Structure formats: structure tokens, C-alpha cells
Amino acid sequence: MTAGDAQPESGPMQVRGTVLTVRRVDAYHAITVVAPGIAARFKPGQFVTAAVGGPDTAMLSRRAFSIHDVRPDHGGTVEFVFAVVGPGTRWLAELRARDVLDLTGPLGRPFPVPRDPVSCLLVGGGYGSSPLFALAARLRERRCTVDFLLGAASGDRIFGALTARRTGRSATITTVDGSLGVRGVVTDMLGQVIHEARTDVIYACGPMPMLRQVTALARRYEIPVQVAVEEAMACGIGVCMTCVLPVVGTDGITRMVRACVDGPVFRGEQVRWDDIGTIPFDALGAPGWEPRTRTAAAGDAGAAGAVAGAGQARAAARGRRPGNAS
Amino acid sequence: MPPDLRTRLGSVELPNPILTASGCASSGRELAQFIDVSRIGAIVTKSVMLAPRAGRPTPRMAETAGGMLNSIGLQGPGIDAFLQRDLPWLLSRGARAVISIAGSTVGEFAELAARLSDAAGVTAIEVNISCPNVEHRGQVFACDPVDAGAVIEAVRARTRYDVPVFAKLSPDVTDIVSIARACVAAGADGLSLINTLLGMAIDTDTMRPVLAGLTGGLSGPAIRPIAVRCIWQVSEALPNVPIIGMGGVLTGRDALELILAGASMVSVGTAIFHDPSACARILRELDEELARRGTERVSELVGAAHDVRAAGRRP
Numbered sequence: 001m002t003a004g005d006a007q008p009e010s011g012p013m014q015v016r017g018t019v020l021t022v023r024r025v026d027a028y029h030a031i032t033v034v035a036p037g038i039a040a041r042f043k044p045g046q047f048v049t050a051a052v053g054g055p056d057t058a059m060l061s062r063r064a065f066s067i068h069d070v071r072p073d074h075g076g077t078v079e080f081v082f083a084v085v086g087p088g089t090r091w092l093a094e095l096r097a098r099d100v101l102d103l104t105g106p107l108g109r110p111f112p113v114p115r116d117p118v119s120c121l122l123v124g125g126g127y128g129s130s131p132l133f134a135l136a137a138r139l140r141e142r143r144c145t146v147d148f149l150l151g152a153a154s155g156d157r158i159f160g161a162l163t164a165r166r167t168g169r170s171a172t173i174t175t176v177d178g179s180l181g182v183r184g185v186v187t188d189m190l191g192q193v194i195h196e197a198r199t200d201v202i203y204a205c206g207p208m209p210m211l212r213q214v215t216a217l218a219r220r221y222e223i224p225v226q227v228a229v230e231e232a233m234a235c236g237i238g239v240c241m242t243c244v245l246p247v248v249g250t251d252g253i254t255r256m257v258r259a260c261v262d263g264p265v266f267r268g269e270q271v272r273w274d275d276i277g278t279i280p281f282d283a284l285g286a287p288g289w290e291p292r293t294r295t296a297a298a299g300d301a302g303a304a305g306a307v308a309g310a311g312q313a314r315a316a317a318r319g320r321r322p323g324n325a326s
Numbered sequence: 327m328p329p330d331l332r333t334r335l336g337s338v339e340l341p342n343p344i345l346t347a348s349g350c351a352s353s354g355r356e357l358a359q360f361i362d363v364s365r366i367g368a369i370v371t372k373s374v375m376l377a378p379r380a381g382r383p384t385p386r387m388a389e390t391a392g393g394m395l396n397s398i399g400l401q402g403p404g405i406d407a408f409l410q411r412d413l414p415w416l417l418s419r420g421a422r423a424v425i426s427i428a429g430s431t432v433g434e435f436a437e438l439a440a441r442l443s444d445a446a447g448v449t450a451i452e453v454n455i456s457c458p459n460v461e462h463r464g465q466v467f468a469c470d471p472v473d474a475g476a477v478i479e480a481v482r483a484r485t486r487y488d489v490p491v492f493a494k495l496s497p498d499v500t501d502i503v504s505i506a507r508a509c510v511a512a513g514a515d516g517l518s519l520i521n522t523l524l525g526m527a528i529d530t531d532t533m534r535p536v537l538a539g540l541t542g543g544l545s546g547p548a549i550r551p552i553a554v555r556c557i558w559q560v561s562e563a564l565p566n567v568p569i570i571g572m573g574g575v576l577t578g579r580d581a582l583e584l585i586l587a588g589a590s591m592v593s594v595g596t597a598i599f600h601d602p603s604a605c606a607r608i609l610r611e612l613d614e615e616l617a618r619r620g621t622e623r624v625s626e627l628v629g630a631a632h633d634v635r636a637a638g639r640r641p
Contacts, residue, residue, distance in 0.1 A: 011359045014602055051600055058392040060546050060600045104360075104602060234387050234394065235599040238356040241372075241398045242387040256380045256401060261356070277538060278383050285378035285401070 012107050012237065013037045019099045020077060022092075026156040028127050029093045030068065031101075032079040038105045039076030042067055044135035045228055045265045048080060048105030049236035052088040061234040063088050064260070066131035066205065067106060078103065081130040081159060107236050108264045111135050111203055111226055117143035118200035121193060122168075123186055123214055124150045125206025127159040131228060135203060136167060145169050147197040149189060151210070155180030170197060187213045194221055202226070204268070208276065215268030225268035231259035246272040246280050254283040329616035330623040331609075333367060333591055335568070336490025336515045338449050340367040340422060340591070343624055344581065344609040347572045347595030348373055348426035348452060348494070349398065351605075353412035354419070360602040364420035366609060370570075370593055371412065373428035373454040376437060378404040383538035388527040393546030393574070394596060395525050397539030400428055400457060405441050417447040426494070428454040432480045439484035439491075448489050452570070453481050453514075456496035456521035458543045468496040468521070471508035482513030490515035492570060495556070497549075498524050502556050503563045516568035518593070519556045523549055546596040550574030554587045561588025561629050576604070578611020588629040 017033035038048060049062035065080035084093050095101065111131075114120070120139050122132040129150050136146045148164035151174040155161075158180055164171035172189050173181025182189060187210070193199070199221075204214045205228040218225035231243035238261035247257045248270050256279065257263070272280060279286045331342035345368045351357050354369040363369055381401030388395040402408075408425075416423045425448055427438040435453065442448050455477050456468035467473040474493065482491050493509035495502060497520040506517055522543025527536040535541075553573025561569055571589025574596065575581050581592040592612075597604040612624075621627060 014360055057600075058547075059389060060392075060394055060596055061387070061389045062600060102601070232385055232387060234389075234396075235602070237359070237602050239350060239352045239602075240387070240396070240599050241352075241381065241401050242384075242396070244381070244384060244386070244401065276384070279380045283380045285380035285404070287380075289378075289380070 010041060012105055013041070014102065014104045016100050017078070017103045019095050019097055019101055020074065021097060022095050025081065025159065028081050028083050028157075028159055029089075030079055030081045031092060031095065032077050033101050033103055034074045034076070035078045035103050035105075036074075036076030038067075038078050038103060039070035039072070042070045042078070042106045042134075043110035044138050045111035045131055046106035046108050047131075047236070047264065048078060048103050049107065049233070050092065051102040052091050054091070059088050059091075061088075062104065062236050063092070064107075064233045064236050066128075066228065067134070068130040069134055078105070081127045083127060104236060108260055109262070111228070111265050113138055113142055114144060114201060115142075117145075119147070119198050120144045121147045121149060121197055121199040121202045123190070123202060123204040123206070123210075124148070124159070125186060125210040126152045126157055128206030128210075128228075128230070129159045129164070131205055132203065133160055133163050133167070140167075145197075147193060147199070148172065149174075149186050149193050151175065151184075151186035151206075153177065186210060187217060190214065190217050191221070194223065199223055202268075204228070206230075208273075211268065211271075212273035215271065215273065219269055226265055227268045227271065228264045229259050229266060229271065231264075233260050236260045246275045246278075246283055248272065254280055256283055256285070327622070329613060329621050330625075331613065331616075333624065335368070335424075335450055335591065337488050338422070338490070341365075342367045342609055343585070343589075343591040344605055344612065345370050345424065345570065345591055345593045346598065346605060347593035348454060350595040350598045353408070354416050354421055355412070357598070357602060357605070358419060361606040363416070366605045367591060368422035368424045368449055369416055370424040370452055371408070371416075371426050372402055373400055373426040373457065374405050374408045374438065375400060375402055375428050376405055376434050378402070378407070385536060385538055386542075388536040388542065390525070390527060390544065390546075391548065393544050393548035394599075395527055395537060395542035395544055396522070397537045397542035399539060405438055409441065409445055413445060413447065422449040423447060424450045424452055424492075426452040426454050427481070428457055432476050435477050436480040436484045439481040443484060443486045443489070450490040450492060450515075451481065451485055452492045452494050452518050453478060454494050454521070456494050458496070458498070458522060458524040458541070466496060466498075468494070468505055469499055471504050474505050475508040475512035478509045478512035478514045492516040492518045494518035494521055496521045497552050497556050497573075503559055506560045506564060506567070510564060510567055514567075516570065517560060517564075518570040518572065519560060519589070520549070520553045520573045523552065545574065547574040547576055547580070550580060550583070554583060557584055557587040557589050558631070562632060565629065565632075575608065576600075578608050578613070578615050581608055581612045582615050582627070585624065585627050586629070586631040588632065590625065590628045
């Protein structure tokens with residue numbers, strides 16, 4: 001893995017990229033932008049952010065998108081897939097060839113790739129599948145086998161079904177309305193696919209509830225899972241602190257970490273899925289939190305209980321169920 | 327001759343008046359991927375507290391027209407990690423470091439000031455007595471002249487004589503001048519105007535507040551006229567007190583507007599989220615704006631809008 005390398009050529013950069021194409025892909029849009037520096041530095045799982053709305057825009061948050069693919073033509077192009085969900089993405093969808101787009105990237109930690117040729121299952125929900133195809137190519141370079149499991153509400157919301165069928169050893173599709181593949185959701189098929197593919201490692205990208213369930217099932221089968229999370233971001237570079245989620249570190253301490261720079265890829269079991277949207281009482285710096293060294297040994301449990309109560313009161317006040325602190 | 331952008335920050339001279347706004351640049355490390363942090367006037371750090379702090383739950387951000395609401399809640403690593411890791415890094419890069427501090431009691435502010443006094447390389451301290459994202463609005467010291475003065479007095483007493491102390495004020499008050507006067511009387515060397523305004527957004531689909539913290543601080547160009555008004559009022563009343571102006575600056579021309587109102591330095595905040603190289607760009611644009619007007623020194627224009635004799639002056 002080279003994610004931690006401190007090469008000068010490995011950091012993100014900001015470019016004014018020229019749009020090559022914007023095309024409809026079923027329910028989504030795919031945009032290709034000339035951005036040589038970003039393309040050269042890209043690793044699967046990383047993302048870009050775009051400034052939307054033009055020079056006098058009233059939309060100040062950058063929009064974050066997983067990179068779908070990079071290509072060497074025109075010196076290097078970057079493609080990402082998006083759904084029109086508001087004024088920012090509507091503006092993006094209306095861009096035309098030769099328009100200029102302010103892009104920053106590649107951002108975030110990429111998917112770690114196994115050293116040995118193992119059996120990899122790539123699980124995607126909706127257009128969350130878009131970063132999985134570049135990952136699949138990289139895994140095949142490592143002589144890994146790749147199986148796909150893609151799910152969405154309907155057939156037109158499955159992104160990349162054809163590519164998955166063409167390039168995967170197997171490709172299983174689920175749709176809630178049954179319009180493509182098996183009727184149901186990805187987690188209905190996960191056990192069967194894992195069994196048939198003799199999966200060694202799972203990679204997943206899609207909505208948070210899906211990632212949570214995939215992680216739970218992977219844990220049951222004792223298979224490592226890498227997830228790329230979706231959190232609302234404003235900057236994408238680690239300064240705004242908007243996109244935090246509770247993640248347990250290798251030292252056992254839960255921290256509110258930034259999805260943009262500490263992720264978006266995490267080991268699934270490190271994410272405290274039940275506590276997303278809360279500050280777990282035992283997270284570093286949570287209200288009532290005390291450094292371990294200051295806590296009297298005998299008072300440990302009592303102190304924790306007291307702050308747990310406070311945390312639950314806070315959660316209840318917000319109209320949410322208190323997070324499971326396990 | 328290019329315009330002279332040098333600016334005085336208390337006893338320190340900055341190469342130019344463009345700073346980052348606290349909370350929008352972390353401790354500078356992330357921005358260094360996009361700009362040379364030693365080229366801008368100073369990095370104003372995210373507010374440092376005594377202990378590590380996890381902040382508020384998500385969602386923490388809501389985009390609004392021409393602005394955004396945030397309810398981060400002062401998430402940060404605490405003063406120990408800051409002094410061990412962040413400040414040395416800033417200094418190693420040749421950046422000037424203005425340290426923003428936040429506490430929930432006067433004693434916490436004083437302890438932070440004392441810790442910073444033992445550290446080398448602190449260009450100035452900005453005292454954040456106006457963050458709206460605290461548990462109780464009553465804790466916002468900057469809403470009361472007596473409370474604000476008490477914090478500034480304690481910080482000033484524990485800070486080295488050659489490190490200027492700036493008080494960051496909230497616009498969410500009836501009379502900002504009275505708060506400004508109280509801070510200056512308590513020993514503030516300068517004022518930072520303005521912090522975010524308390525705001526709120528409701529999702530009309532879920533029919534619930536967008537932010538988990540319910541309310542948040544409004545920033546961005548939507549609040550710039552309020553910043554201009556506050557800077558104007560305070561510099562009218564206290565013309566000799568240096569002001570760091572901030573509030574919705576997106577361009578060099580916006581920075582110039584705050585300077586004309588009375589700011590001798592300008593912090594860039596939300597613009598950084600939109601454009602990670604915003605500080606370098608705004609510095610370049612300000613330089614061009616001054617050159618176009620034939621201005622020799624940026625200091626000539628500080629508060630120039632107050633001068634009735636300047637009315638009608640054109641570039």
C-alpha cells in the first residue's frame with residue numbers, strides 16, 4: 001500500500017479543468033473533465049470536490065464525488081458520476097463541453113489493496129458503485145478475482161451493471177422493485193455470494209445503512225470489509241470539520257474523525273454505525289470526557305456511567321434513540 | 327511600484343493584511359497543500375481549548391443562500407496536542423501564528439493564555455469569546471460587556487507583554503460598541519469583528535431542524551454587510567484600536583471594503599471552504615485593487631470611508 005507515502009506528487013491539487021463531456025447514464029449523469037494532475041495521482045476510492053454555480057455563486061460548499069475513472073487522453077481526464085438532487089448538481093448536469101470546472105483532488109484515503117491474490121467482493125448501492133470499477137481493475141492487476149454485488153431501488157439506478165457483468169467473475173444485481181436482477185436488497189444476497197465466491201475481502205460503497213448492514217454481515221462471516229462512507233462535506237480537505245463520524249482507532253479510542261481526510265475508506269468494523277449522528281459518551285473529547293490518566297482507577301466505571309447518562313439525556317432531547325455504546 | 331501591503335499587528339509587522347479566519351483553516355497544515363502559508367499575513371488557528379473536544383453531533387452544516395450555517399462546536403485536539411504538533415509545524419513553515427483560544431470559564435481562558443506565554447513563536451492571541459456553538463447561549467461572554475471584559479483582563483494579565491491580545495466579538499448584540507469599549511478597557515490590543523451570527527434552518531421535508539445542534543453560526547457573503555456595519559461602528563467610536571475584519575470576504579474587493587470600513591487586517595473564512603487557495607487569490611486581488619487606485623500603502627485606506635473629504639474620490 002502506498003497511501004501513506006509522502007511523495008511531493010501524491011497530494012491533492014486544485015485545477016480549472018475543461019469539461020469534455022456530460023452524459024446521461026440511466027438515472028445518473030457522468031461528467032468527464034480534463035485534469036491531468038488529478039488523473040496522475042488518483043488511486044481507487046479517492047474523490048474530487050467541485051465548486052458549483054459559477055463565478056458569482058451563492059452555493060459555497062464544494063460538492064464531493066467519488067472518482068469513477070481516470071484516462072490518459074488529453075493529458076489526463078477524470079470522470080465522476082452524480083445524481084441531480086439539488087441546485088448544485090443541476091448546475092453540474094447543465095455544463096457543456098469546453099466549460100470550465102474548478103476541481104480539487106484526488107482527496108481522501110484510497111482503498112487498500114491486498115498483497116496476495118485473493119477473492120474480492122465489491123458491493124455497491126446506487127451510484128455508490130462508481131468507484132468500484134477502477135478498484136476492480138487495480139485488484140485484477142494484483143491477480144485478485146473480483147465479484148460484484150450491486151443493488152438499487154430500480155434497474156435504472158444500478159450504475160455499471162454491464163461493466164460488472166463484463167469484467168467481474170460474477171455479477172449479482174438486486175433491485176427493490178425487481179426490474180433488474182433479483183428482487184430485494186444487496187444484503188439479501190450477500191451471504192450466498194460470499195459462499196459461492198469464497199470471498200476473502202469485501203469492499204463496499206453506497207448509502208450508510210447499506211454499509212452498516214454489509215459490515216454486520218461481514219463480521220458474522222469473519223471477512224474483512226473496507227467501506228467508503230458518504231458524509232456531508234463542505235470543504236473536502238479537512239478544515240471545516242463538517243463530515244465527522246465516530247471511528248474506533250487501533251488504540252481502542254473512539255474519535256470523531258473527518259470522513260474527507262481520515263476516510264472516506266475505513267475498515268467497516270472501526271466505524272460505530274449505531275452512533276453516527278451522535279457524539280458517543282466515550283469518544284475523545286465528548287462532554288464529560290476525562291483523560292484516562294486523570295480518572296481514578298476505582299472510579300472508572302462510575303464515571304463512565306455518569307457521562308453515559310448525560311449522553312443519553314442529550315440524545316433523547318434530540319429525539320433520537322441513544323447510541324449503542326458497545 | 328507595487329503597493330506596500332505591510333500591516334502592523336500590535337508590536338508585530340505582518341507582510342500583508344490577509345489572514346485566515348479562525349475555524350476555517352484548522353492549523354494551516356491542510357491549506358499548505360494549496361497555498362504557501364508563509365506568504366499570507368498570518369494563520370489564525372481554529373480555537374484551541376484546554377482539553378480535547380469532540381464537538382457537536384452531525385449534521386453540522388447547512389448551506390444557505392450566500393452563506394452557510396455551521397454547528398461544529400469547537401472540535402479540537404486541546405492545547406497539549408496543539409503545542410506539541412500544530413504550532414511547531416506552523417513555525418517550521420515560516421508562517422506567523424495567531425492563536426485563537428476558547429474556554430467556558432474565565433479561568434480556562436487564563437490558563438490557555440499562560441500556556442501560550444511559555445511557547446515561542448506566538449504572533450498574537452485572538453480570544454474567541456463569541457462562538458455561538460456552545461451549550462448555553464448565556465456562556466457567550468461577548469454578549470455582556472462585564473463578562474467580555476473579565477475574560478480579556480484575565481488573558482491580558484497572563485500573556486507576555488509583547489504578544490497582542492485581540493478580542494473576537496459577536497454581532498448578535500444590541501450595542502457592539504459597548505462590548506468593544508469594555509474589551510479595550512480590559513486591555514485588549516485590538517478587536518476581531520465579526521464572529522458568525524446565530525441562525526437556524528428547517529428541512530421542509532423532514533419538518534425538523536437541519537442541524538443536529540439545532541442552531542448554528544451563519545457565515546459567508548450573506549453576512550458581509552453586517553461585518554462592514556460592525557467594523558464601521560467600532561472604528562468610528564475607537565479609531566485607534568486595530569481591527570481584524572472578517573465576515574463573508576470572497577474577493578480582494580470584499581477585503582478592501584472591510585479595510586475602508588476600518589479594518590487593518592482581513593480574515594478569510596468560509597471562502598476557504600469554497601476555494602482552498604482563496605487567501606492567496608484574495609491577497610493577489612487586493613494588491614491589484616490597490617495598484618489600480620494608485621494606492622502606495624494599504625494603511626492609507628484603513629477606515630478611509632469615514633473620511634468625508636474622501637467622498638467622491640475615484641481611482
